[in-house]
Amino acid sequence: MSRDHDEFLLVGALLLTCDEEDSYYSDGAVLVSGSRIADLGSSSELLEKYPDITRIDLSGKLLMPGLINTHIHCRMSVLRGLAEDLSLEEWLQKTYVFRKSYLDDETQKMGVKLSLAESIKAGVTTVADMSFHQFLYYPIVEQSQMRAVLYDATMDVYYDSPRGKEIKQFIQRSAPERITLGAALHAPYSTTPELLDWFKQEIVDGSDVPYSIHLAEIKSEIEESWEKYGMSSTAWLAENGLLSSRMQAVHGVWLEDDDIRLLADHNVSISHNPESNMKLGAGVAPVVKFLEHDLLVGLGTDGAASNNDLDLFGEADTAGKLQKVYYKDPEILDAKKLIQILTREGAESLGLGEKTGSVEQGKQADLITIDLNQLHLTPLYNIHSQLAYSVRGHDVVDVWIAGREVMQDRQLKTLDESSLLEEISRENYRINRQRKQEKELLKSE
Numbered sequence: 001m002s003r004d005h006d007e008f009l010l011v012g013a014l015l016l017t018c019d020e021e022d023s024y025y026s027d028g029a030v031l032v033s034g035s036r037i038a039d040l041g042s043s044s045e046l047l048e049k050y051p052d053i054t055r056i057d058l059s060g061k062l063l064m065p066g067l068i069n070t071h072i073h074c075r076m077s078v079l080r081g082l083a084e085d086l087s088l089e090e091w092l093q094k095t096y097v098f099r100k101s102y103l104d105d106e107t108q109k110m111g112v113k114l115s116l117a118e119s120i121k122a123g124v125t126t127v128a129d130m131s132f133h134q135f136l137y138y139p140i141v142e143q144s145q146m147r148a149v150l151y152d153a154t155m156d157v158y159y160d161s162p163r164g165k166e167i168k169q170f171i172q173r174s175a176p177e178r179i180t181l182g183a184a185l186h187a188p189y190s191t192t193p194e195l196l197d198w199f200k201q202e203i204v205d206g207s208d209v210p211y212s213i214h215l216a217e218i219k220s221e222i223e224e225s226w227e228k229y230g231m232s233s234t235a236w237l238a239e240n241g242l243l244s245s246r247m248q249a250v251h252g253v254w255l256e257d258d259d260i261r262l263l264a265d266h267n268v269s270i271s272h273n274p275e276s277n278m279k280l281g282a283g284v285a286p287v288v289k290f291l292e293h294d295l296l297v298g299l300g301t302d303g304a305a306s307n308n309d310l311d312l313f314g315e316a317d318t319a320g321k322l323q324k325v326y327y328k329d330p331e332i333l334d335a336k337k338l339i340q341i342l343t344r345e346g347a348e349s350l351g352l353g354e355k356t357g358s359v360e361q362g363k364q365a366d367l368i369t370i371d372l373n374q375l376h377l378t379p380l381y382n383i384h385s386q387l388a389y390s391v392r393g394h395d396v397v398d399v400w401i402a403g404r405e406v407m408q409d410r411q412l413k414t415l416d417e418s419s420l421l422e423e424i425s426r427e428n429y430r431i432n433r434q435r436k437q438e439k440e441l442l443k444s445e
């Protein structure tokens, strides 16, 4: 049955708002009007106030804000499972060569579709994507209805090319309220002083867009920076005027206390991506220290090529347990904090705190439901620990973004899942065949 209404009442749910007070209703309701949350409260109260509005019964389900994935490379999903058990340097090299040899723009667009579909099915309603040539992927993001921050990236190999012009054109285009346009520097180790100057002039000083940079992901970045500039990579960015509240630093695994203070002084936010850091053997980011310095922290999956999935609930589980192991303290980064980071604080870290991340009157209706009536979610004593340690992306049943239902009963409504699977497996077959032929050719030489 179609549930596409301009105004509707979600009733009978266990409603977790994720607002500042972490308020919840055991029998809660939300009135959605257009793209916004118009009202919320107990089901009996809202049914009495709005007797004539179309109702959607959510008995047995949890209703909560959609999750915020603060760092992803959507197009990279077509490389899932390709470059395994390698260091970041070797991984970057292998994925780069593979992209150049086998992937055209169309295949990378499939990766974007795949990532967005997988994300929606895992309850994500906002992604912050860092990619080169964002203009290619923008129409797919728009079609999916996903809320997004699109950081159009550059690195030194592109300097003095039309790339700068392309980024400037991209950030100046018009976009719906749902899509925020931004820019990115790939990383300090792939940025020359000339490119840094350009970025400072054109993006940091010359615009008001948000920007992102992979920072202190691996130890060699820090060592190289000390060798070249006589200071850490964070200090180098600070000295060149890059740090601001519009900046997102991704990873931060090797940040020293002085670096963290610098980031805190400039209100830079952090995207923490523990599974990617673990898989590439990069290290453990000192998240607890970030939080002690009042840095805004969000969680990210990074690309599916280094994770290898986009399940943000699973990421929260890993994030919590990893900090507990690292600091040998079970009280650190508890379940409640993990859920705040997944939702409200993640949104705030992207500058979207006014719009999304919690169920509050006036905010955008970015909502998900979870089927609680399942073996691995039973019994239920504490909803935060259930969400942080037991729920997985596949438990998400319905998803609304800006009031529009994009998944109903696990069926995607803005992307065609079966044709996407067909497209990708055809491409998978083509690439495997090409790789096999090349191997045979090498053997016969």
Ligand SMILES: [Zn+2]
Binding pocket: 071, 072, 073, 130, 214, 250, 302, 303
């Ligand atoms: Zn990344």
